[in-house]
Amino acid sequence: DIQMTQSPSSVSASVGDRVTITCRASQGISYWLAWYQQKPGKAPKLLIHAASTLQSGVPSRFSGSGSGTEFTLTISSLQPEDFATYYCQQANIFPPTFGQGTKLEMK
């Protein structure tokens, strides 16, 4: 299986901050990467697929980049509703695998 490693595991930030989360794959996955947001007690919500394609309805402050083995999710200006856990997922080779998650907490 392809291993996905996110960093950091947690980050503290304030409303208005710019935040970047990194995801690394154990082998190249081209641009087949998705990002999800999960709030406590809720299902994950797809934010980005194909590394940089914003899912319909997702605010433009979210952006994704990268290819191969290194990817980033950036939130340009944090809003109160963005405090959550974020997961990357490789969508290149079966079985699809997820990173361990990055918890974004309020400073």
Add this chain to the structure above:
Amino acid sequence: QLQLQESGPGLVKPSETLSLTCTVSGGSISSSSYYWGWIRQPPGKGLECIGSIYYSGSTYYNPSLKSRVTISADTSKNQFSLKLSSVTAADTAVYYCARRYSSSWHYNYWGQGTLVTVSS
């Protein structure tokens, strides 16, 4: 608006079979564009893909669970189901049903999830 709803027992005894059903509304599982899958999340931990099914019956199972997993679909009821046999406490998790495009492995619609606890 597509909706997915998981249902099934919230408590299963060790060594027994976990059975869950996902009822889909606002869309058809017979669509040729999608696979329908199951993902689980142990309490406080990360996400694991269990497997997925196409309306024709074609399935993908995670090799780590393949020997214990069966996913089936009932197009007449617009439902698909998960069976996981010989469960242990390690199978305690929130189980989500979800939809993905047949051309990709990411999931764009998810059910709310249901907690299944394995305990005697």
